[in-house]
Amino acid sequence: MTAPSPVSSALPGGLGVLRAAFGRPSGAIAGGWLVLIVLGAIFAPLLTPYAYDAQVLKEAFQPPSLAHPLGTDEFGRDLLTRMLYGARTSLSVSSVSILISVAAGMTLGAAAGYFGGFFDRAVTAVADLTWSFPEILIALILVAIIGPGVSGTMAAIAVAYLAQFARLTRAQIMTLKAETYVEAARSLGAGHAHILFRHLIPNALAPVLVSAMLATGDAIILEATLGFFGLGAQPPTPSWGSMMSSGSALLFKAPWIIVFPGLAVATTVIAINLFGDALIAALDIRDKLGSKP
Amino acid sequence: MSEPLLVVKGLTKRFMTGGGWFARPRSMTAVRSVNLTVGRGEVVGVVGESGCGKSTLARLILRLIEPTEGDITLGGTRLSGIGQAELRRERRRMAMVFQDPYSSLDPRYTIAETLAEPFRVHGLPVTQQAISGMLEAVSLPASAALRYPHQMSGGQRQRIGIARALALRPEFVVLDEPTASLDVSIQAQIIELLAALREGFGLTYLFISHDLGLVRYFCDRIVVMYLGAVVEVLPDARAVPRHPYTRALMDSSFAPDPKARREIAPLSGEIPSPFNLPPGCAFAGRCSRAVEACRSASPPLTEEGGHAVACFNPL
Amino acid sequence: MSPLLSIERLSVAIGGVTLLDDISLSLDRGQILGLVGESGSGKSLTALTVTGLLPLIGGRIASGRILFDGTDLASLGPAGLRKLRGGRIGFVMQNPMTALDPVQRIGEQIDVVSRLHLGLSGEAARARTLDLMGQLRIPEAAAVAEAYPHQLSGGMKQRIVIAMALAGEPDLIVADEPTTALDVTVQAQIIQILTGLVRERGLALLLITHDMGVVAQACDRVAVLYAGRVAEERAVDPLFERPAHPYAAALIGCIPREGMAEGSLKGIAGSVPPATQFPPGCRFHPRCPHAVDICRTERPLLRETPDGGLVACHLAERIAG
Numbered sequence: 001m002t003a004p005s006p007v008s009s010a011l012p013g014g015l016g017v018l019r020a021a022f023g024r025p026s027g028a029i030a031g032g033w034l035v036l037i038v039l040g041a042i043f044a045p046l047l048t049p050y051a052y053d054a055q056v057l058k059e060a061f062q063p064p065s066l067a068h069p070l071g072t073d074e075f076g077r078d079l080l081t082r083m084l085y086g087a088r089t090s091l092s093v094s095s096v097s098i099l100i101s102v103a104a105g106m107t108l109g110a111a112a113g114y115f116g117g118f119f120d121r122a123v124t125a126v127a128d129l130t131w132s133f134p135e136i137l138i139a140l141i142l143v144a145i146i147g148p149g150v151s152g153t154m155a156a157i158a159v160a161y162l163a164q165f166a167r168l169t170r171a172q173i174m175t176l177k178a179e180t181y182v183e184a185a186r187s188l189g190a191g192h193a194h195i196l197f198r199h200l201i202p203n204a205l206a207p208v209l210v211s212a213m214l215a216t217g218d219a220i221i222l223e224a225t226l227g228f229f230g231l232g233a234q235p236p237t238p239s240w241g242s243m244m245s246s247g248s249a250l251l252f253k254a255p256w257i258i259v260f261p262g263l264a265v266a267t268t269v270i271a272i273n274l275f276g277d278a279l280i281a282a283l284d285i286r287d288k289l290g291s292k293p
Numbered sequence: 294m295s296e297p298l299l300v301v302k303g304l305t306k307r308f309m310t311g312g313g314w315f316a317r318p319r320s321m322t323a324v325r326s327v328n329l330t331v332g333r334g335e336v337v338g339v340v341g342e343s344g345c346g347k348s349t350l351a352r353l354i355l356r357l358i359e360p361t362e363g364d365i366t367l368g369g370t371r372l373s374g375i376g377q378a379e380l381r382r383e384r385r386r387m388a389m390v391f392q393d394p395y396s397s398l399d400p401r402y403t404i405a406e407t408l409a410e411p412f413r414v415h416g417l418p419v420t421q422q423a424i425s426g427m428l429e430a431v432s433l434p435a436s437a438a439l440r441y442p443h444q445m446s447g448g449q450r451q452r453i454g455i456a457r458a459l460a461l462r463p464e465f466v467v468l469d470e471p472t473a474s475l476d477v478s479i480q481a482q483i484i485e486l487l488a489a490l491r492e493g494f495g496l497t498y499l500f501i502s503h504d505l506g507l508v509r510y511f512c513d514r515i516v517v518m519y520l521g522a523v524v525e526v527l528p529d530a531r532a533v534p535r536h537p538y539t540r541a542l543m544d545s546s547f548a549p550d551p552k553a554r555r556e557i558a559p560l561s562g563e564i565p566s567p568f569n570l571p572p573g574c575a576f577a578g579r580c581s582r583a584v585e586a587c588r589s590a591s592p593p594l595t596e597e598g599g600h601a602v603a604c605f606n607p608l
Numbered sequence: 609m610s611p612l613l614s615i616e617r618l619s620v621a622i623g624g625v626t627l628l629d630d631i632s633l634s635l636d637r638g639q640i641l642g643l644v645g646e647s648g649s650g651k652s653l654t655a656l657t658v659t660g661l662l663p664l665i666g667g668r669i670a671s672g673r674i675l676f677d678g679t680d681l682a683s684l685g686p687a688g689l690r691k692l693r694g695g696r697i698g699f700v701m702q703n704p705m706t707a708l709d710p711v712q713r714i715g716e717q718i719d720v721v722s723r724l725h726l727g728l729s730g731e732a733a734r735a736r737t738l739d740l741m742g743q744l745r746i747p748e749a750a751a752v753a754e755a756y757p758h759q760l761s762g763g764m765k766q767r768i769v770i771a772m773a774l775a776g777e778p779d780l781i782v783a784d785e786p787t788t789a790l791d792v793t794v795q796a797q798i799i800q801i802l803t804g805l806v807r808e809r810g811l812a813l814l815l816i817t818h819d820m821g822v823v824a825q826a827c828d829r830v831a832v833l834y835a836g837r838v839a840e841e842r843a844v845d846p847l848f849e850r851p852a853h854p855y856a857a858a859l860i861g862c863i864p865r866e867g868m869a870e871g872s873l874k875g876i877a878g879s880v881p882p883a884t885q886f887p888p889g890c891r892f893h894p895r896c897p898h899a900v901d902i903c904r905t906e907r908p909l910l911r912e913t914p915d916g917g918l919v920a921c922h923l924a925e926r927i928a929g
């Protein structure tokens with residue numbers, strides 16, 4: 001006999017989970033930092049008097065000061081300003097591309113897991129193949145095909161993570177498909193669309209979204225890497241990666257040019273991972289997220 | 294028996310399992326040539342031990358899985374011959390209550406959403422009052438509508454499962470061990486409820502259980518299954534069993550009465566593997582009355598006055 | 609002579625919640641005591657306390673004591689308890705599937721018990737294992753001993769777990785729902801094996817179940833638990849004939865049996881509340897058809913019945929009489 005489950009409060013919905021994640025110390029610090037960065041990126045024009053592409057050559061290579069809290073770069077542009085605008089590029093490129101990747105990956109994975117058969121075998125084979133390549137390699141190949149720039153980077157990142165989301169969704173759907181409530185819905189006369197969109201996908205969503213959040217952190221690094229190689233957003237649009245790239249040549253002359261964007265990437269990625277962990281704990285789904293070996 | 298509502302003929306299901314790079318798939322017959330008739334308004338019980346194919350039979354009858362062979366007719370419609378679209382419409386006439394009240398409700402649905410699902414699926418309107426009425430029919434307060442399954446006990450969840458099954462006023466309901474995971478006190482509540490609902494809505498039940506005592510209490514006729522096949526059909530709850538397996542089942546269930554204590558003559562021998570059934574009667578290896586014929590030929594189900602038995606040496 | 613096992617006014621708490629409240633039970637050699645009650649009434653908790661496993665789930669004895677053959681279990685310490693458990697006290701856990709190590713052969717798992725507790729050599733232990741398996745009517749014991757748990761049926765696994773409990777030559781076996789997950793024909797087999805062991809070897813058996821049918825068939829005495837308290841404790845025959853506690857009566861009335869008229873099966877309305885929401889007074893009063901005012905406020909104490917049983921109900925005399 002199973003003991004009757006203790007009557008507890010309602011199932012944690014979206015807001016409840018966020019509150020629970022923020023309730024943990026690591027979640028609160030990480031979440032706070034992320035909120036700060038996002039707000040900074042959104043309100044960049046209000047937060048700084050400079051324009052990101054305003055070159056003042058006589059003020060080049062200034063170390064951090066009151067006028068330029070993070071110093072200036074080789075063209076005398078205010079680094080803080082460029083960092084804030086760079087956050088816009090880095091965050092939006094990585095999150096939009098992950099969003100595309102999740103949407104496509106979930107569609108493929110859900111269809112493969114639900115219908116099975118030949119389609120499933122094909123999707124699984126392709127996913128397994130791409131899974132065995134490092135993301136950066138896939139991204140580089142794609143950028144080589146599409147060409148550098150923001151849209152090339154987004155496509156590259158989206159494809160690089162597609163396999164991960166397709167596999168995770170497929171695995172989720174396969175286990176959920178065997179739940180009795182799915183059979184119950186069928187016995188009531190429900191069709192495929194009802195079962196997929198009303199039962200399977202909503203129940204599979206939480207782990208996929210959390211892994212998407214974690215992947216966004218990796219995508220920021222990937223975007224920065226492409227930017228560092230000069231394959232990402234093209235000048236003068238700032239991105240953290242391209243800023244680090246130009247700073248790398250001046251490492252000893254003006255270390256702040258590379259250090260601050262580097263710190264931004266690192267802290268953001270760490271914060272995303274910490275917050276993702278807090279979400280996993282709040283949702284109690286650790287066992288559902290297979291990790292890449 | 295009244296006018297037949299459900300007629301099942303020669304129903305067989307073979308599952309292929311295993312099979313991969315190195316192993317050949319093995320076939321096992323979970324349900325073998327089952328014939329069954331359920332009259333309108335009747336409660337027919339199906340008993341048998343774990344793995345004998347009760348749930349598979351239930352799924353086949355409702356065409357939740359496709360039969361390997363056989364015919365199913367419900368109220369004049371040949372279910373085994375129609376396409377998916379028509380089948381989905383026919384589903385309004387039949388319903389199922391599942392064994393596990395914990396996994397049979399979507400954890401993300403409120404009770405109200407769960408109860409509204411049958412209507413939504415068929416594009417029918419559903420009102421607040423209808424939900425309250427459904428809850429009332431299974432003796433739950435209207436306030437339960439806003440709760441989630443994890444906030445309810447097993448017995449309460451099973452009531453929800455019953456309310457959902459009855460939502461579209463089906464004629465025929467399959468109850469697959471609806472009380473197997475519940476305490477006896479809760480089981481008795483659910484059985485009382487099912488009896489009242491049957492009366493109220495004029496329902497026909499196929500009641501699956503592994504508890505012969507419970508089936509004898511609740512059902513008009515009893516079908517006994519062993520390893521996928523029907524071995525006996527008892528015409529009424531008081532009928533004296535003629536198949537040695539039914540006898541063994543009956544001897545194994547304990548009455549809550551110390552005066553009825555008896556020396557149990559437990560079955561010896563193991564249940565044969567369903568992948569590798571011996572020839573002849575599947576029960577022969579455990580049967581104390583087995584004769585020569587039992588080990589070579591399988592006994593046909595022969596009927597006499599509504600009492601059918603598949604045994605070469607019946608009691 | 610004092611009884612083999614005597615539980616005296618035992619209360620057990622986990623995390624500040626009292627889950628067993630003032631339980632008293634006793635059990636002699638050659639006797640089977642049934643422990644019944646609905647899910648959550650504290651049956652498994654009693655078993656864990658008697659076998660000294662309480663600390664494992666974070667529980668502690670809040671008051672009262674357990675005497676085994678005259679020794680207070682609390683005085684033994686962890687090492688002493690470990691020696692007792694598997695040795696003089698055999699434990700058959702609620703779930704046979706988790707009691708067996710999935711990657712170890714069946715025979716080795718039984719061998720280790722007699723090697724540890726009886727100091728037998730490898731060969732002698734295996735001989736004893738095969739002998740025990742034979743007593744439990746396991747066919748082809750030698751072959752089964754070489755098998756892994758997943759290759760066996762549920763009934764077979766349960767017999768292996770019983771063999772493990774017997775391997776240390778126990779005086780007391782605590783069996784927590786040994787047949788709940790099994791088919792009735794297999795259940796009958798296991799119950800027959802267990803009662804046979806008690807009669808032949810003079811073992812004492814604490815048989816936990818929620819099935820009044822099993823109790824009626826197998827037990828000498830029975831304790832009915834409700835919400836962490838003993839409702840009634842009596843010899844089996846009078847309990848079934850004239851239950852003094854309304855809860856005991858209701859439990860008996862829940863089982864369908866031969867010749868019962870349709871509509872006479874009566875459930876017990878409501879369910880056992882969780883331990884944090886036990887009502888004051890008699891804990892059964894919200895579900896009791898006889899309850900009167902005093903039941904809602906005063907806790908009924910255990911009182912002796914004329915036939916040497918115990919019952920905790922304000923109206924016991926009136927109901928039985």
Ligand SMILES: Nc1ncnc2c1ncn2[C@@H]1O[C@H](COP(=O)(O)OP(=O)(O)OP(=O)(O)O)[C@@H](O)[C@H]1O
Nearest residue numbers: 308310323342343344345346347348349350503567
């Ligand atoms: N989808 C499937 N694929 C392969 N084998 C299956 C499948 N479904 C059921 N079986 C097998 O068919 C047999 C009958 O199973 P079924 O669930 O019908 O038994 P049951 O009588 O309902 O048992 P229980 O009392 O345990 O519910 C079992 O041996 C089972 O393993």
Ligand SMILES: Nc1ncnc2c1ncn2[C@@H]1O[C@H](COP(=O)(O)OP(=O)(O)OP(=O)(O)O)[C@@H](O)[C@H]1O
Nearest residue numbers: 001002003622627647648649650651652653665883
């Ligand atoms: N580790 C634990 N922590 C907190 N509470 C517990 C723990 N184990 C059991 N309980 C509670 O103790 C009470 C008694 O539980 P117990 O497992 O003894 O019940 P039971 O009678 O064995 O029920 P069942 O028939 O379900 O096995 C229940 O209310 C249960 O929720």
Ligand code: SF4
Nearest residue numbers: 890893896903921922
């Ligand atoms: S004490 Fe009262 S409430 Fe409790 S069982 Fe007896 S009559 Fe019922």
Ligand SMILES: [Mg+2]
Nearest residue numbers: 347348349392
């Ligand atoms: Mg079943």
Ligand SMILES: [Mg+2]
Nearest residue numbers: 651652653702
């Ligand atoms: Mg228990």
